Amino acid sequence: MITKPSSRPVLQLLIIVLVGVFAYSNTFHVPFFLDDETSIISNGVIKDLHRFLGGEGYAYNPRRFIGYLSVALNYRLGGLDVTGYHIFNLAVHLVTACLVYGLTALTLRTPFFAERDPDAEKTVSPRSLLPLFAALLFVAHPLQTQAVTYIIQRLASLATLFFVLSLFCYAKARLLQQAGGGTLRWKPVLLQLCALAAAGCAMKTKEIAFTLPFVVVLYEFLFFRMSAVKRLLFIAPMTLMVLVVPISLIGSGRPIGTLIADVNTLTRVESNISRLDYLYTQFAVITTYLRLLFVPVRQSIDYDFPVYHSLGNVPVALSLLLLLALLLLSLYLLRRSSHGEPLLRLISFGILWFFITLSVESSIIPIADVIFEHRVYLPSVGAFIALAALFSLLSRRLPAKATCAVLGMVVLALAATTYARNAVWGSELSFWSDAVSKAPGKGRPQYNLALAFDKMNRTDEALVHAIEAARLAPGEPYAYNLIGSIMGRTGRVEQAAAALTEAIRLAPQVVAPHINLGDMYRMSGLTDQALEQYQIALRLDPANPDIYYKIGVVQAGINDLDKAVIFFQCAASIAPGRPDYRRALDGARSMLERKQAMTRNR
Incomplete structure (x- = not known):
């Protein structure tokens, strides 16, 4: 009834x-997934509710303050x-x-x-x-x-x-x-x-x-x-x-x-598509x-x-x-x-x-x-x-x-x-495998599937999809960076260097290829080249504690303990919750103290 x-x-x-x-x-x-990385995982603004409500949250994005407030509350309750x-x-x-x-x-x-x-x-x-x-x-x-x-x-x-x-x-x-x-x-x-x-x-x-x-x-x-x-x-x-x-x-x-003069930028979201082309495309999109x-x-x-x-x-x-x-x-x-x-x-x-x-x-x-x-x-x-x-x-x-x-x-x-x-949506592997099956000719799903395989240490499969992503989107640096990272970890130094160099050529302001190239040089014993890449990365991202840590590792490796302590201290102060940074700092200090004691006893 x-x-x-x-x-x-x-x-x-x-x-x-x-x-x-x-x-x-x-x-x-x-x-x-995707924008969750920048909006939540690596977004320091939402990780301190007091600072968020004190003005930093509104300054971060005044047009979406309520939405990000909900994210900040979620983080406060459950990290x-x-x-x-x-x-x-x-x-x-x-x-x-x-x-x-x-x-x-x-x-x-x-x-x-x-x-x-x-x-x-x-x-x-x-x-x-x-x-x-x-x-x-x-x-x-x-x-x-x-x-x-x-x-x-x-x-x-x-x-x-x-x-x-x-x-x-x-x-x-x-x-x-x-x-x-x-x-x-x-x-x-x-x-x-x-x-x-x-x-x-x-x-x-x-x-x-x-x-x-x-x-x-x-x-x-x-x-x-x-x-x-x-x-x-x-x-x-x-x-x-x-x-x-x-x-x-x-x-x-x-x-x-400035706002009035820049209306074109304000009504455009990270796109160089012309307004008419976007409109024509949207007719077909709405039908979809x-x-x-x-x-x-x-x-x-x-x-x-x-x-x-x-x-x-x-x-x-x-x-x-x-x-x-x-x-x-x-x-x-x-x-x-x-x-x-x-x-x-x-x-x-x-x-x-x-x-x-x-x-x-x-x-x-x-x-x-x-x-x-x-x-x-x-x-x-x-x-x-x-x-x-x-x-x-x-x-x-x-x-x-x-x-x-x-x-x-x-x-x-x-x-x-x-x-x-x-x-x-249950796992990155199933999610990006589904995306690749529906858009096999697009580079981004291939790259994200490669990342999913790489996180699971399935490097051979990751490399296949990363190479395919680079072929489909040769102007994007990220696939080359992943290729270089995988090849560097598997001992293929020349191929890794070539891929990472290409990533840097395509996007010299992207930090990750510089870090990965520095890692490869460091593991190969090329300390000067490693320090050069780390220093470039540090200029691009001065708040990244991992770069300070890596420079500290290089300095400790060449027995320059004074500098190693300084860089480990920087890493530990930026990320106090990382025990590996603290252990590295304590170890470098201990070695420096022993070295200084030996020098005094001579």
Whole structure:
């Protein structure tokens, strides 16, 4: 039997949570990947909560302060134990899914629906399952795995939580305001303040929340009724929130004149792709996102996606036609909903939400990687609301049991697929093997698979993939550095030197090849050459304790104990938690004292 939408919300929310917990139950030991290294593992800013809250955290990245605050809290509670990070990420995902449920349920109670179907909440219909189905699609879909399982991509999921929470509070405030009643007047104001606070948190978590005021305005005009003056007064505070992201840029410590003159750099993320080329490519990327929403197969962390340079490219032209058709469909459904089926408006709203929220990362702001699955996390909210509304329309003539069975099978299949996708994330080897199988012609997955093999001391396999990575991306230094490191450790000195020299030629400012070349010279007894490379590395990275330690080892080896003590002391002071640095310092001091004693006794 299909229940009324308000009859068992607690049971429905419990179902949502249980499905989400099942789908992500195998993620709690997934290791750190990619940007987790710089954002968490080697990020000293998040490792001292007092300093972080004292101003260093905001200075580190003012536009994403809330997101990095959550990382700092995780580190304070559990250090680099990944379990705590994954528990937090899953909790964010589950809360967001519950908010999707609540927002959809509130939308069905707005004046637009109440005027056209006043008895909807008193009757039993497939529409009563609409909020539940939207939330279940959101929580169970495998396309969400990158935003949930990839730890630092909580910036996308946490921003989405605040985004949906803000719109939920706004919708609730508007419903109470329209209902009137003296005792309720303070509640809309409080909820409006909560909506503004959530909006601020969203925009201080990730820049994608810049689109929130536009979605709020769209929501207001589609589902509520009010005179123009009163409506303007009600939505004005939220529309002003659009300034938060630009103000965050101005507050980054740079002169405003420099910021205005450097708009091109500010709206570009580590990419030299032209704006038009990026836009052309994004037409095909968005089509790929849509395909993954309907057919979530061949997911990858690192797509080998081409950059297109013209509207004349067939994939670009066909994708553009599809996207224009979708936009026109949303406008057609919006018009039809005014005099026909009200759920058509919810479908239209979901489609428009998808395009609006995707516009920050899939328009004319070039980003180095043209496609990443976590970018669909926020847009998918609108997509799943639209799909749930469509399902509600199509299932009206089905028996109640058949409707529930179809819903159950779809959600179960999605959750099982998500579980299987998360299993791939379980180790670096399985993860990068999967990426290489789906993009064999791309250098980066090959290089990361080589690193995974190297960490397991499977040097022969590591070398094969490192050489392939260098062949596929000959302009990148990292594969050559890994080749040189492996060959140096296996005694192939000449080949190692050649590979490391090539890495240095390609990127002389990268520290690792200098260190590795210094290591190779040191193990070969070429102390002068080793010291030369270590000194270059030290100039590039003066806070790296390992370089001081290595220089100390060389100085101790040539019996220059005074210098060895100095460099070991530097290493130990920078990294006091490293016992090997302390042992080396104590040993050098002891040898120096014995040497000085022998000199005095002569």
